[in-house]
Amino acid sequence: MNTSKSPATNRPLSPFMIGPYYRPQLTSMLSITHRATGVGLSAGMLFLACWLVAIASGPEAYAKFAVHVTAWYGQLILLGFSWSLLYHLCNGIRHLFWDIGKGLDISTAYKSGYAVVVVSGLLTVAAWALAYLR
Amino acid sequence: MSLRSPLGRARGLGSAKDGTHHFWVQRVSAVALIPLALWFVFSVANLPGASYEQVHWWVGYPAVAVTLVLLIASALYHSMLGVQVVIEDYVGHEGMKITALLLSKFFHFAVAAASIFAVLKIALT
8 A cells, every 4th residue: 555645644634723723712712721721730739749848848948938929929829720720620510511411512612611711710709708808 | 454444443442552541530530629629729718827837737637638638649640641631632743742741740740749748747747
């Protein structure tokens, strides 16, 4: 078989969803955000490890770590971490429903998409309200 | 050359030889993480203002320590599976892909080991 003339070698590829080929849509933006928050959370696990190691290392190590966490940039990272976690969680539940074949039609996918944006935002506000107003 | 049809191969374990295992364990860890992650976010949101001794006591409290270990294990397992798919999707060069996959595996195991060791040290000392 002549593989160089095989149709598999010049099979057209589906273009990446971000770029000139597709109009930005809520569904595709939520999809790439799911992936981005997932990768961000993987890096965030290092942050969690540092916190636990600091506690295990004693009061001096913990105080050094706490200085950065309570600073504005530390709080900003924590805000990003908490929203990423809650967004990935809400959108993950949406994915689990799709996995059992529910909510795959366009109108439901949009409704659940807006619900994910609203609920993840509200949960983030609730967590920070608990942290600051307690 | 195999005489099996593409459908016949797909009904077996497919080209990756592990069938639907990756898909399934990613969902199992996802379901486990729903309660664990919600518990974690709202517990940590309750900690600001706590002294070192209070935070140490909280992490070391048996039920909390066990739940933290479960969270760390499922989160890093889920993360490892997810990052694997991202690398397989975007890294085209075979050597770079294998290097990235190895680095990701080592990173996840190292972070899991350090986190779990820290929780155990806090709980047991």
